[in-house]
Amino acid sequence: xxxxxxxxxxxxxxxxxxxxxxxxxxxxxxxxxxxxxxxxxxxxxxxxxxxxxxxxxxxxxxxxxxxxxxxxxxxxxxxxxxxxxxxxxxxxxxxxxxxxxxxxxxxxxxxxxxxxxxxxxxxxxxxxxxxxxxxxxxxxxxxxxxxxxxxxxxxxxxxxxxxxxxxxxxxxxxxxxxxxxxxxxxxxxxxxxxxxxxxxxxxxxxxxxxxxxxxxxxxxxxxxxxxxxxxxxxxxxxxxxxxxxxxxxxxxxxxxxxxxxxxxxxxxxxxxxxxxxxxxxxxxxxxxxxxxxxxxxxxxxxxxxxxxxxxxxxxxxxxxxxxxxxxxxxxxxxxxxxxxxxxxxxxxxxxxxxxxxxxxx
Numbered sequence: 279x280x281x282x283x284x285x286x287x288x289x290x291x292x293x294x295x296x297x298x299x300x301x302x303x304x305x306x307x308x309x310x311x312x313x314x315x316x317x318x319x320x321x322x323x324x325x326x327x328x329x330x331x332x333x334x335x336x337x338x339x340x341x342x343x344x345x346x347x348x349x350x351x352x353x354x355x356x357x358x359x360x361x362x363x364x365x366x367x368x369x370x371x372x373x374x375x376x377x378x379x380x381x382x383x384x385x386x387x388x389x390x391x392x393x394x395x396x397x398x399x400x401x402x403x404x405x406x407x408x409x410x411x412x413x414x415x416x417x418x419x420x421x422x423x424x425x426x427x428x429x430x431x432x433x434x435x436x437x438x439x440x441x442x443x444x445x446x447x448x449x450x451x452x453x454x455x456x457x458x459x460x461x462x463x464x465x466x467x468x469x470x471x472x473x474x475x476x477x478x479x480x481x482x483x484x485x486x487x488x489x490x491x492x493x494x495x496x497x498x499x500x501x502x503x504x505x506x507x508x509x510x511x512x513x514x515x516x517x518x519x520x521x522x523x524x525x526x527x528x529x530x531x532x533x534x535x536x537x538x539x540x541x542x543x544x545x546x547x548x549x550x551x552x553x554x555x556x557x558x559x560x561x562x563x564x565x566x567x568x569x570x571x572x573x574x575x576x577x578x579x580x581x582x583x584x585x586x587x588x589x590x591x592x593x594x595x596x597x598x599x600x601x602x603x604x605x606x607x608x609x610x611x612x613x614x615x616x617x618x619x620x621x622x623x624x625x626x627x628x629x630x631x632x633x634x635x636x637x638x639x
Contacts, residue, residue, distance in 0.1 A: 369472050372498065378478065379494040386482035390475070392468030395484045400491035403484035405460070406467030408554040410563050412486050415456040418561005422447050438485045457486045463564045466501050504565055512572035520582035522556065522571065523549035529577040535570045540579075543570055549583050 367373035371389050375396075378387060382399040392406030405411070413427050422430075426447060434441025442448050448456075492500075508515075524544040533540070546556050557567035574580040 369469065371471050371476060372469050374476055374478075375469075376494055383478070383480070385478055385480035386484070388477045388479060388482075389468060389471045391471035392464050393482075394465060394468050394497075395482065395487070397487070397491060400493060401461070401465070401497045402487035402491045403457070403461055404464030404468055404497075405484070406464040408564065409463035409467050410460055410554075410557055412453075412456045412460045414558050414561060415459055415563065416448060416452075418558075420561075421452060439487075453486075454489055457488055459563045459565075460486070461488060461492075462497075462500055462504070465497050466504060466565060469498065469501055508565075508568060508572055511569060512576050517553065517571055517575050517580070517582055518568055519552055519554075521550050521552055522547040522580050523583050525579050525581045527578060529579055531577045533573040533577050533579075535573050539570060540574065543567070543574065544579060547580060 367376050371387070375387055375394055378385075378396060379399040379401075384397050386393050386395045392404065392409065394401060395403040395405075413431075416422050417424050417427050422442075430438060430441055430445075430447065439453065442453060443450060524547050535543075542560055543556065546559055551559065553568050553571045554564050556571075557564045560567070571580060
């Protein structure tokens with residue numbers, strides 16, 4: 279018998295043909311061209327990504343060129359910062375004060391409308407004829423009486439602030455608040471003077487000076503903020519120096535002026551006092567009074583009476599005609615002089631030619 283393994287048919291395994299291994303072109307191996315130049319324009323790995331796999335070249339990869347815009351920004355010079363127009367001095371007084379502060383000067387810059395005191399280039403006090411003073415604010419607020427203030431001026435000559443504090447008449451916080459309000463009121467008037475003769479006194483020393491001095495830029499910023507608030511209430515400054523009078527009607531709009539201040543201001547506005555005079559009478563700051571005046575004027579409660587119209591003077595009467603003496607008769611009567619004719623008139627020229635022809639006959 280034949281063995282079993284010899285009788286069974288032998289199964290032959292079918293092996294699929296193995297494809298030949300891809301050969302690397304010699305150009306990719308020997309050429310120094312980088313992969314970035316041989317990579318496709320767009321693919322799954324991006325435009326500038328490295329191509330993975332064995333297809334690496336011997337040449338080093340070149341750095342990606344910077345975009346043109348980035349190169350321009352790197353070499354462009356920085357633009358100069360533009361100076362804000364609000365920082366530029368608006369008047370000659372402001373320009374002179376800014377120059378003195380930059381030099382670190384000490385003294386007082388005087389002008390026709392007020393003065394500003396400097397110490398080491400910083401503002402320590404400001405005053406103006408139309409602005410409230412420390413005395414007006416303290417006596418108007420009822421902190422000290424007018425008699426006590428006059429005594430302080432005599433007893434505390436040269437050291438008025440120290441005398442007020444040592445005697446216990448006012449506190450340190452109250453005095454500093456009064457000095458700050460008086461300084462800002464004086465600066466509001468002094469910085470607004472457009473022209474006039476300026477004088478700097480390096481030996482001037484104010485009776486009151488701020489414990490925390492202000493820079494000129496801070497002072498101008500505070501004054502500018504005040505002016506913007508005033509213009510927001512009433513854009514016209516015609517009422518700031520005009521005599522005021524209560525209108526006597528109902529308000530046309532609501533105001534932020536408290537009732538007691540409104541009543542006191544309307545009672546004092548008799549048509550003869552201006553806003554700075556009302557501030558001194560009521561013991562308030564000039565700025566606070568101007569703010570209330572503009573709000574009440576916008577509500578129709580205050581007005582500036584117009585001056586009465588002065589009638590024109592009557593025309594001068596015509597002088598009586600002078601008597602013309604009668605002309606004296608001449609001693610000898612002469613024939614009348616020949617009349618002059620206008621020869622350019624065609625009718626006159628025709629008559630003249632006719633007369634000349636008749637005389638020639």
